[in-house]
Amino acid sequence: QVTLKESGPVLVKPTETLTLTCTVSGFSLSIPRMGVSWIRQPPGKALEWLAHIFSNDEKTYSTSLKTRLTISKDTSNRQVILTMTNMDPVDTATYYCARIGSSPPFDYWGQGTLVTVSS
Amino acid sequence: DIVMTQTPLFLSVSPGQSASISCKSSQSLLHSNGKTYLYWYLQKPGQSPQLLIYEVSSRFSGVPDRFSGSGSGTDFTLKISRVEADDVGVYYCMQGVHLLTFGGGTKVEIK
Numbered sequence: 001q002v003t004l005k006e007s008g009p010v011l012v013k014p015t016e017t018l019t020l021t022c023t024v025s026g027f028s029l030s031i032p033r034m035g036v037s038w039i040r041q042p043p044g045k046a047l048e049w050l051a052h053i054f055s056n057d058e059k060t061y062s063t064s065l066k067t068r069l070t071i072s073k074d075t076s077n078r079q080v081i082l083t084m085t086n087m088d089p090v091d092t093a094t095y096y097c098a099r100i101g102s103s104p105p106f107d108y109w110g111q112g113t114l115v116t117v118s119s
Numbered sequence: 120d121i122v123m124t125q126t127p128l129f130l131s132v133s134p135g136q137s138a139s140i141s142c143k144s145s146q147s148l149l150h151s152n153g154k155t156y157l158y159w160y161l162q163k164p165g166q167s168p169q170l171l172i173y174e175v176s177s178r179f180s181g182v183p184d185r186f187s188g189s190g191s192g193t194d195f196t197l198k199i200s201r202v203e204a205d206d207v208g209v210y211y212c213m214q215g216v217h218l219l220t221f222g223g224g225t226k227v228e229i230k
Contacts (some may be wrong), residue, residue: 037219047160047168048185060218062204063120081206096167104158104173112167 002026004036004097004110011116012087018115020099028073029075030055034101036080038071039091041112048093052100053080089117121214122147123222132202135230139177140160142195142212149192149216156215159188159197163208171210172197204229 008020021035027035029036035054041047051061051071061069080097094114098106121144132138150153150177159172170179175195185200199206206230212222 029188046224047162047213047221049221052219061216101188104170104177105219106158106160106168107179107212109167109169111206 002046002099002108003106004099006095006097006110006113008093008095008113008115010114011118013111013119014088014117016087018082018084018087020084020095020113020115022082022096024078024080024099024108027080027099029073029080030057030058031102035108036073037096038100039048039096039106040081040091041096042090042093043091050084050095051082053073054101076098087117091115092117121148121217123214123220123224124134125210125212125222127225128223130225130227131229131230132199134203135201138199138202138206138227140197140199140210140212141228142190142197144193144195144221145193146217147192147193148214155191157188157190157195158213158215159186160213160221161208162211162212163205163207169213183190199227200230202227212227 003025037052038050053071054061068085073080094112095114098109124143126141160168162168176188185191187198209224
């Protein structure tokens with residue numbers, strides 16, 4: 001059974017760095033062409049893709065956010081980590097991780113984690 | 120970046136009727152490998168999105184055949200036949216030919 005679960009702080013202050021972890025089970029991050037993406041959704045708004053990382057460590061970032069994002073993985077611990085620097089209230093959103101790779105993209109999603117940016 | 124534009128923003132449908140959602144991309148989604156990377160997702164209230172359609176018209180595992188996708192190039196359509204109460208939510212198209220971009224979403228409700 002494939003599952004993904006996001007974890008991280010529920011509240012961050014402006015200018016701080018956000019670190020989110022996606023812990024996966026039911027598939028391996030070492031399988032060729034397997035990967036995980038991060039997607040976010042501000043309250044009441046549309047989905048926005050942020051970044052993804054594949055098993056070969058290939059990384060791709062959203063054009064608009066690439067200067068603030070870093071994605072990495074810890075294959076042995078089945079985790080994908082996203083950091084976002086210089087957080088702002090407009091970054092308040094539910095952050096999702098989802099599987100990408102050998103199947104159609106985003107065939108499995110985590111439950112999401114709401115991050116609020118406020119002083 | 121490729122911009123995805125969905126219409127309408129909101130759709131109210133009677134049970135048993137059909138509904139269509141349009142999705143237009145600012146560039147062709149046809150890849151040099153011959154595949155067209157257009158996907159449809161449904162986000163039911165309070166839930167994570169779920170994959171419905173991939174590569175324009177292929178239904179994902181477990182998706183009822185009431186859902187169908189069509190289109191080519193820059194113009195795509197999701198059709199829901201015989202709408203049911205469980206179909207309510209926000210539908211998103213997404214392109215995958217260059218990075219990944221979602222449309223703005225179409226909210227579907229039942230009359």
